[in-house]
Amino acid sequence: MHRTTxxxxxxxxxxxxxxxxxxxxxxxTAAANATPHRDLARQTLPARDGxxxxxxxxxxxxxxxxxxxxxxxxxxxxxxxxxxxxxxxRIIKVKGTLDATAAGCAxxxxxxxxxxxYLADYDPAVWGYDTPVSGAQEDLRAASADNQAQAIKAYVPxxxxxxxxxxxxxxxxxxxxxxxVDNVIVRNLTLESPLDCFPQWDPTDGxxxxxxxxxxxxxxxxxxxxxxxxxxxxxxxxxxxxxPSYYGELYQQHDGELDxxxxxxxxxxxxxxxxxxxxxxxxxxSDSAGDTDRGxxxxxxxxxxxxxxxxxxxxxxxxxxxxxxxxxxxxxxxYAYSFGIGAESRLVAEANSFTLPAGVxxxxxxKKWKDAPVTAERNHVNGREVDLVAVHNAExxxxxxxxxxxxxxxxxxxxDHPRAVPLLVGHRAGAGRLR
Numbered sequence: 009m010h011r012t013t014x015x016x017x018x019x020x021x022x023x024x025x026x027x028x029x030x031x032x033x034x035x036x037t038a039a040a041n042a043t044p045h046r047d048l049a050r051q052t053l054p055a056r057d058g059x060x061x062x063x064x065x066x067x068x069x070x071x072x073x074x075x076x077x078x079x080x081x082x083x084x085x086x087x088x089x090x091x092x093x094x095x096x097x098r099i100i101k102v103k104g105t106l107d108a109t110a111a112g113c114a115x116x117x118x119x120x121x122x123x124x125x126y127l128a129d130y131d132p133a134v135w136g137y138d139t140p141v142s143g144a145q146e147d148l149r150a151a152s153a154d155n156q157a158q159a160i161k162a163y164v165p166x167x168x169x170x171x172x173x174x175x176x177x178x179x180x181x182x183x184x185x186x187x188x189v190d191n192v193i194v195r196n197l198t199l200e201s202p203l204d205c206f207p208q209w210d211p212t213d214g215x216x217x218x219x220x221x222x223x224x225x226x227x228x229x230x231x232x233x234x235x236x237x238x239x240x241x242x243x244x245x246x247x248x249x250x251x252p253s254y255y256g257e258l259y260q261q262h263d264g265e266l267d268x269x270x271x272x273x274x275x276x277x278x279x280x281x282x283x284x285x286x287x288x289x290x291x292x293x294s295d296s297a298g299d300t301d302r303g304x305x306x307x308x309x310x311x312x313x314x315x316x317x318x319x320x321x322x323x324x325x326x327x328x329x330x331x332x333x334x335x336x337x338x339x340x341x342x343y344a345y346s347f348g349i350g351a352e353s354r355l356v357a358e359a360n361s362f363t364l365p366a367g368v369x370x371x372x373x374x375k376k377w378k379d380a381p382v383t384a385e386r387n388h389v390n391g392r393e394v395d396l397v398a399v400h401n402a403e404x405x406x407x408x409x410x411x412x413x414x415x416x417x418x419x420x421x422x423x424d425h426p427r428a429v430p431l432l433v434g435h436r437a438g439a440g441r442l443r
Contacts, residue, residue: 048196048442049077049099049171053235057421058276058308058330066233066276068169068193072097079173083108083182087162095189097167102177102197108160109181113205116155121148130209132255137211146208153206153222160202160223161185164192172196175440180244187229195237198439199225200244201285204261209254218257224264228272230300236277240439241265243284262286264320268307268327269293271300275307281438286318286342292325295351295378301326302352308419309334311429313437316342323348323377324355330417332358333424335433336373340365345375347396349382354413356383361429363390370394371403383413388426 053066060066069076076098078089083106090100126145128134135141160182164170166189172178178198186192204221211217225241228234243262252259265282268275268291282288289309292301305327314321316339322329324347336346347357362373370389373396374382384396397411424432435441 049101049169051195053193053276054421056419058278058310058419059274059306059328060233060235060276060308061419062274062306064191064233066191066193066235066274067167068191068235069097069099069167070169071167072099072169077101079103080106082106083110083179086179090162090164090168093165095166098165099169099171101171101173102179103173104176105178105180105198106182107180108162109156109203109205113156116152116159116205118148118151118155121145121152126209127254130211132211132217135211137215137217140212141209149206149208153204153208156205157222163187164194165189167191169193170195170197172198172439178240178439182225183223184226185229186227186231186234188231190232192231192233193235193237194226194239195235196239196439196442198240198242198244199265200242201225201246201262201265203246204263207259207261216257217255219254219260221260221263224267226266228266228268228275230271232272232274234272234275236266236275236280238279238437238439238442240281241283241285241288242281247284248286260286264288264290266290267293268305269301270297271304273304273306277307277309277312279311279433279437279441281313281315282317282321283313283315284317288314288317288320289322290320291322291327291329292350292353295325298326298352305329308417310420311424311433311437313337313433314346318342319344319346319375320348321346323350323375324353325350325378326352328354328356328413328415330356330419332356332360332417332420333426333429333433334360335430335437336360336362338362338364338368340368343368343372346373347382347384348375348377349380349409351378351380353378353380353382354415355380356413356415356417357385357387357396358383358417359386359423359426359429361388361426361433363430369399369403370396371400374400374409376400376404376407376409379410381410381412381414383411386426388429391427393426
């Protein structure tokens with residue numbers, strides 16, 4: 009039997025088959041990602057590994073003294089470890105699963121708040137759709153939401169490494185806030201999306217109103233030099249399909265999985281899994297935030313798995329975002345787009361791999377929100393190279409995109425062949441897979 013082979017180039021070497029390329033990159037990437045320090049908690053971002061390596065690089069708490077190394081097993085211990093030591097380097101090792109909402113939603117309710125009364129007061133048949141809700145129950149809902157926010161938000165100081173211990177470390181129901189600080193590492197954690205106990209009904213949102221929620225699993229807000237690596241972001245026990253509906257609209261209790269906003273800069277997100285979520289990853293959260301975001305929001309996303317996410321993988325405003333070697337597994341029944349092209353964005357999307365089901369065209373991968381140029385080259389869809397901009401413009405002519413983001417990424421340790429990406433990322437991305 010005659011066997012056809014395909015010649016491919018992997019890191020300058022000519023080999024016979026795509027399978028051989030995969031084997032090579034699995035071996036080579038493991039070696040490239042290895043660091044001399046055996047203690048996972050003291051590992052630092054490798055040189056040239058994305059935007060977070062620029063300038064001083066990202067070392068987190070690698071220089072922590074023994075007194076600033078904490079092993080925590082409860083949410084309360086975790087927040088206490090974050091609160092001490094000022095800006096001295098610290099390492100926080102998370103052992104097991106920390107639950108920020110173990111007491112349940114009732115623990116956050118303000119006195120007098122009653123959800124059944126809220127539903128009765130703001131039923132569109134009574135309130136209508138023309139004005140935002142107001143009054144006693146809305147005030148009590150807002151007070152209850154403030155109680156939850158104080159309980160589940162954790163503010164990460166500068167020069168910190170947060171790392172999971174072993175294969176089953178995670179945090180449930182919390183929102184990690186990396187806000188206005190420099191030099192933070194978050195690795196090897198399963199982060200189950202926080203469930204907003206008190207979404208707000210907005211009758212003016214769309215034609216039939218909508219429930220709007222707060223709390224992202226991880227927020228990078230005005231912070232610099234942040235490395236987010238080998239984590240799993242998931243809705244876990246509470247997928248959107250499990251949530252009820254009121255007033256004919258989904259009672260949405262999730263916001264994003266990762267948001268990078270308000271002047272945040274120099275961020276690398278590598279080898280993470282983003283799974284089973286709607287509004288997944290937003291870089292820049294407002295078209296009117298140019299004063300804080302213009303010239304910032306430089307983010308690298310590489311070797312991440314986006315599995316069955318609906319949209320924002322990522323959606324970009326203003327930033328120079330380098331997105332390469334990611335794998336996107338699309339769910340036909342819940343898919344809007346992957347790359348959102350927003351105001352003044354400069355997205356480069358190269359050598360990514362997309363697995364699309366029948367009935368989902370490659371033209372949907374890109375979504376034009378505002379006119380901005382985009383570079384999309386050497387991306388593969390179901391194993392074949394596809395010009396994503398050309399296909400999008402052909403399939404969605406009313407949203408014509410411009411090619412050429414106007415810059416060339418240089419901070420990459422390696423770029424793997426897109427045919428190797430599904431196996432490589434599937435094998436190594438996510439929490440519990442660090443070596």
